[in-house]
Amino acid sequence: MTFRQFAFRNVLRNKRLYIAYFLSSMFTVMVFFTFAIFAFHPVFSDGSINKNALIGMAASGGIIYVFSFFFILYSMSSFIQSRKKEFGLLINLGASNKQIRLMVFLENILIGFFSTVGGILAGLVFAKAILLIAENVLIIDESLDFYFPMLAIMVTFVSFILLFFCISMFVAFILRTNKLVDLIKGDKQSKGEPKASIILSILAALLLIAGYGTALAVKGFGVVIAMIPVIIVVTLGTYILFTQLSVYCIRLLKNNKSIFWRKTNMLFFSDLSFRMKDNARTFFMVAIISTVAFSAIGALYGFQSYLTKGVKEMNPYTYTYSPFLDDSKEVIDNDLKQVNAILEEENVDAKMETAELSYFDTTGDFTVLIAKASVYNRFAALIDEKEIHPEDNEAIIIEQSDAMMTQQKASEVLMKSGVPIENGQEIQPSNVIKTAVLAEVNGYYVVSDAVYEQLTSPVRTETNAVWKVNGTNEEQVIEAGKKLEQQVEHKVFSVDYALYEINKAYGPILFIGLFIGIVFFVSAGSFLYFRLFMDIDEEKRKFRSIAKIGLTEPELKKVVTRQIAILFFSPIVVALIHGAVALTALSRLFNYNLTAEAGLVLGCFALIQVIYFLIVRFFYVKQVEKMIL
């Protein structure tokens, strides 16, 4: 047996030990490869998609690659950590440092090769799925057919073989072999708790409070300026939180015998403090990576909803026609005829309402739209809103719903002023209704028809026409919208067509963002998985020795569940809080309420994490139980 054979056999005959590392490497390759399949799709290369999207994709490919590098480096170093004892044995038998390094290098090359090939094969299986998803998220005219991704295979293969080669060199180079006795005792000696100082613990709290405070306090463009310092402060705070504050808390708990010595608590806490140094590092990394994923996805989703929801709410009608100020009656009539002709041609069944809308001066120094109740009710009926019937002595204020956070609410401005009528009297506004009828951003008054006749002469009058489509399919509506906007230029606005255009432009960004966010989140999950399974042999041994003394199944489950729960939820909870703060700051930047979107995104991630936790717990408990029976 030559040394090379020894190194290879060491891997091939010891699959169980290497499987976690192998799988995570394979997963990384697979992620990169699926992305490459998508990015190198022939549809994109013929120049039909815009340049910016292509640059974006190349950049994201780069990000995934760099991230893969660090991810694999981390997996590998934690994997090597768990094999201290084996190295100790080899050195004991007379292996030189050089040989150990050679062995590590050969092992990594072997695993790297197989995980690259495996990742590409696994990626091919998911290729069709990813293309289907991409096709639906991206609004592109061509369909993304399955193709044999020769270029993607080549690029992935070459870049990952190169990556594994570099990492193997790197790891072999930095591999430090400590004193022999430490290596052999390796797994029995605690790496110790990091030193916990009260000052640093308080500092952690202060940093986080300061970071959060700033992020929540700044508004508008200040968010952009404050972003970098806040990120640095919060990251530092998080690090100290996990390395100091958590250690400090556990120490307090351990010193309290009535808690620490209560039933299974002892097993649980002693283990936590035993692994604190490793755990703190993992917690920190997972928290930060998850925060990035949450914020990125939350921001993209929020931004999309900012673009689309606003447009949708402001425009309840399918098509809106508003002529230029100097258009004559004939032009307008002509336009309307043309619109109706196009709608008929496209088989779009729409109801039309038109009205003359007049703007008046108010007592409060500004010009505002005042509408007759009958006009309002006609438009309201079109979109199934309630009719209103103002009394002769009242004016009802109508304002848009509050999705848009404007400087000052329209109702507040209008409430202060009154509606003057001919005889010098003034009608005071009574109540406020929130609805999008008549779509006027600055709000307006509705008065009864009788009062309307008594109003002073209007400042200006506009003709408005709206159409509401019922039950025609969406594609036709969009198609008609496109024609209308082209033929009756700048006067007709079609909501559905506008949304279609927005989504089309925004699709690639959203897709890439989602993809990267999910990659980050999944790898955060696999960091946790590593952390857990790196110590599983140790744990099994521990539980077996306790089981010999007598440990019931519920007790075992309780200890294991709590251990995994701490591991899985403490970094995620921190990340969720970070993410929530980040998204709040973002909503301040855009002046747009993101609560629902942020809640949905963070809620989804929390749910995924719970499911992941349950799955991992199930398998972990099963493995440990198998060992002790």
Place this chain on the structure above:
Amino acid sequence: MLNLIKVSKVYEGKVAYRALTDINLEVEKGEFVAIMGPSGSGKTTLLNIISTNDAPTTGQVELEGKNPHQLKKNALAKFRRNELGFIFQDFNLLHTLTVQENIVLPLTLDGARVSDMQQKAQAIAESLGIDAIMNKRTYEISGGQAQRVAIARAMVHEPKLLLADEPTGNLDSKASKDVMKMLVSINENNKTSLLLVTHDPQAASYSDRVVFIRDGKLHSEIRRGESRQAFFQKIIDMLSLMGGDGNDFSSVRV
């Protein structure tokens, strides 16, 4: 108090292997019994069956008239925790815990009061001479100390039956002697029944009775007379009778 009736154990597999055949064994309350035999004779299997870690294929185990093997899994775990004490060759201490925490572990799992636990641990540690190392971690103490900690852990809940599997296997002769003397004093003072599995005739000579098994069957047994020295000689003789030379079995001589 412990009664084994026709206990057999067959390991299933491609080739079934009969590890124990019709073992009958009775241990009185307060008795100290050693089980000896060559490697592979079934000593550890027997101990595992008595300790309820393994179930017999046929036959019955009775502890104070009850058969623990009929208990449900969780009840069995509680039974082990409350009625039995274990001492292992490799000590089986948890290295994430300190010495004191290791000692109180069985009580902790049972939810005892902290002050009680502390008192009991202190008392037993003093009697075993380990009270000075209570706050050390397990990798900071020697093998002899570790085994004493293990004994303390096995005794802290005052079990009815103490089971020791090669307790001196990892210790030098001096530490072995100390450990055996401790076991004898526990046996005498607390009237705890003790079952010891060992290779070491020196360790076995501290018992009241040695049972020899070979190839999964009871071979013979000898009782201790007045002198431990003579008993030791008898054990050596019996071992050499069972096969091999008299000096094959132990390098430890008095």
